[in-house]
Amino acid sequence: MLQPMKLCLAFLFLSSLSAVAQSDDALPQSILDLPLKPVFINTNPGPEYSDEQRDYAMIIGADRTPKGRIWAAWVSGGDSPRAYFVAASSDDEGQTWSKPRLVIDPPDAPTGLEISALVGNFWTDPTGRLWLFYDQSLSMFDGRAGLWAITCDNPDDDKPVWSEPRRIWHGMTLNKPTVLSNGEWMLPISLWTRDRIGVAELKENGYSDLDEVRMANVFVSTDKGSTWTRRGGVMFPHTNFDEHMVVELKDKRLWMLARTSKGISESFSSDQGRTWTEPQLSQIKNLSARFFIRRLISGNIVLIKNGGIDETLKSRSHMTAFLSDDEGATWKGGLLLDERNGVSYPDGFQSPDGSISIFHDRGRGSEREIIMHRFTEADILAGKLVTPASKTKMLVNKATGPKITGRLYNGIELPTEWPPQNGDAKSYEPMPVPYLKDKPKVFPIQTKRQLFVDDFLIEKTDLKRTWHQARKHEKNPVFKPETKDELEPVKLEGNDQAVCYLGHGGVFHDPKENLYKMFYTAGWRGGLAMATSKDLLTWTRPNMGTVGGNILLPPGSAWAGGDNSVWLDVNAKDPMERVKLLTDRRPLPHTLQTSPNGKVWSQGVNTGKAGDYCSFFYNPFRKVWCFSIKQGGTHGRNRWYSENEDFIKGADWSKSVFWCNADKLDEPDAAIGDPAQLYSLNAVAYESLMLGQFYIHLGPDNKVCNEGKFPKITEIKLGFSRDGFHWDRPDRRAFIAATRKEGDWDRAYIHGTTGVCIVKEDEIWFPYTGYSGIAPNGAGGMYTGASVGMAVLRRDGFASMDAGDQAGSLTTEPVAFTSRQLFVNVAAPKGELRVEVLDEDGQVVAPYTLANCKPITGDSTQQLVEWKDAPTLDGVRGKPVKFRFHLTQGSLYSFWTK
Template structure:
């Protein structure tokens, strides 16, 4: 199969990618596909990371945030033994994102003792959601920031442990805040961005606002989901991808209120996790309508409000990234599960044994070599061709001059017969033609 969209010679606006990492999470870079597809990959479940088993935690613990700061992984979550009991904000930490401890912080008293991991007992414990502020202008005493409560209040901390309000008055007042409402420094666009719940035509939806100082926010707007059918997004877990921060990853917990799997549970509704992306912070791509994380065979996950994906995607090993989600909500075994993907492995450009091709839009790159994150079978392969913007193969970089690439690598340099140096093409409008057979291509970048 051959992609032929550019053969007519039509000119299209080039995409400037320079030396930035490019992922196939949507069709933004793709001009044409033939025999290939974008394939969503679900995280592979691993161990129970954090059981919510302390007396102040319990079966309705929820709204988890996971972040890494230097060599310390930090988890924040709501602890609540049951409906009607006090809510507290709890803390756990790890050196690898796999084995977690709950340090005795000595900050707040619970049943006569401060030997607990309670981090916050002030306003906003229901949905306290912090982040490590990457704004280069952030003050040292405000390295961490958080949104909490409803209306939303702003908090800050120098170390992620000791918190105070930035001001008494709420900073965002328009919305319906019974959710995990979050914010982060959007380095690609030079502003703070917040994503929080609203109801649109009686459906749980997501609002967004931006700020330059974390205190004064723009008028909230609905995120744009195109023409996709409205679904309840109970949470959103929107975060920049740490390897490509211009891409926002969004992991809504889809809530299906009309379904009940276990009538004896007493609470209606089922949930799973979704995968969306955005390249501008407001328009979110729904290429994948299917579940990113299913409830699976565990019957305790087939009750309401499970599979709540935590806010945060973190590296946990060579070639591995981790996500976390809440299981067994409203059950005595309520806990946080870890799941893993290969680095950049959310979506791949995939072709089966019959083979397939993809052609990109015209690109403007910087660098001297092309690097792929890919995997093939023993009989599979990837080949790459560089074309001019009209679709004509460039001498020295045609498909016929690219030896078959096979294996499973995160950073494989593409070589043609005369070598790997593509610096002569930097700054020119070029297209990439990928030919795959029984292969997955997760990302690429020009470097050097």
């Protein structure tokens, strides 16, 4: 027998909860303890909780009051940190249902960490009182969570009155209590294992003192629910949320069944739950999913699961009811309730007339339905409905709202339609940026450095914003045509020669080998090749042992194709997908492929139709692969957008949406006069935002350039996005410009690269291609004479907020963070910077005052801000505050906490 844990916790123990957290947690106690605060029980939900607004439906449970009203609850917001409870009722045996009558939607932390209410159940106790159990936890599960309960003594009234919420223990329950023969109430509570913790700061050590009770626990009340005491528990091998239920057998033993990754496991107790037998797999087969088992009035036991009694299905379908009259030794009948796919999580109750009501969900994120069945024991035994009042597949609720995209890391709420489909390809107006007008109330700044490239984080300032362009490295070009493949014409498309072309290629740092890797095209329309470097200045062409030298894919439409885009995915979960490729294999559609090393490639997957020169990038803030798709339109070349969490599945471009054009602020070249076009758009996550490279095409037309044997002009301009789709482009000067001078290696046709840039110490390096139009042998051509150079910028140096001799200040919007120190990127060798902290009302928070701040002088891309008598920001961690920066004779580039 398993020995009971030496732990017996009564209900009222909240004063000890704060000590549960580890002292070295990165999260402040004020954030950790948010789930310990009672949530507002919303008994008058607004339209935002209506069926037309909700996008998800996962059943929680249901029960019947003594007078016959049925209450049911389900989760909306997704099986995710956004989860919240919705409850409705029926007064006609489930034929019709009310609108939402109760909502439990915990408020999120100011730092952006979400608090969820994910699992629970309704239960009518023997006194007729209705209970609603629910959990509260940071980000679905923080290692502790907490089971809460509210009760109602008048659940049949027009205006039911619910008690104040009270916390029973850690963990959560998904199933109803069992009333034992001795009058005790036994409540199943699961405290999940550490691998389920969704808060990064708590994964390793958070709440480690609870590790000995991470199991399927049972709590007992001997005073009608006033207090609950832990009696024992079972640590099931291969646990998968537990979701355990307890049936008292006629010999007084307790039979616990639980969900595991191997199916249903079971354990028995002969001492009212104090000790339990070693768990074993049950003879009842089931896939890893919730099931329902309950003693009936007749003394028989009912079981609801997916599939037959001896059947383990591969998917959640065929919800079926069984009956046992020999204490679960054998099972009879088999009433198929719902054969459809996506039916799961049964729960229910028995009415005084003997009828059984079962609820489950169907297609939580697709059909989004809550389904009810009403049947009898006779129906189960007959395997069909033989009772006149019985009925299956009754629709309780169906959510019909648009898919909720969610809140971003920086507090921005994305619209329900994502990606947005309201772009106008015919417009030549600058792209609107919604989040700059409709700002969050509080700005979480947990994600890296905060830049001043827009007014997103600025409440007010009298500092002057200055835009900075990249400096072309004095050793340019750092990589130029040298091999036969690069120097000679490939002759697949014209006779252009002497080409080392990124377009788009890719330049990345590979930490596995501590090398920079450049993927480029060797020769105009040549093969895909790779070069490596230790410093971004000196490059070598390694022998890859493939088709020749450093060539990864030879020329030709069946191999390297035309223009390509390559991403070195150093965080790939599958090592076979470490190198990702998008290439143009005209006349076929573009193709997506992956490779572990660039030597061997997966079978290509074709995309939808598009123009040449498409690319892609990864948005880590939303964990999606984004495709920048070239099309033509009213204003010439433009870009369309598609995204997918899976790179290969992203090949479906059928639902791509218009993204952006060049616009009226992109001025034509004075000597050419052609309207600007958007030749390409690449992007990368840089610190707390997405950095976009806009390749602006200024002409002349290809025909003119081909006849004159000189390159067309494209230049790189920048855009910044905080939602990954909308671009703010405040500086329309070229960030990397074409010289327009005959004989210069980067005279024209400037291109960036997939990956955009590389952070190297205190600088950002931007690889780019330039065209001279002239080969070493004197031959000219529109696509002749391409080399690769580097442009360099101070880290975070896109824009600075500047002050001269007269002091200026900048006050941020309300921000929240969990870090302990403030850093700045500042250049003030002749001046100084000081910082003070304000509360939301603008009052200075001591001791973080201006007078206490140690003045910062000098030039540093990473400078700690310190206050006298306050070595850390512990006094304001987790709370909304504002930073006010006071600057003289200097430039402020960014700030961040860590």
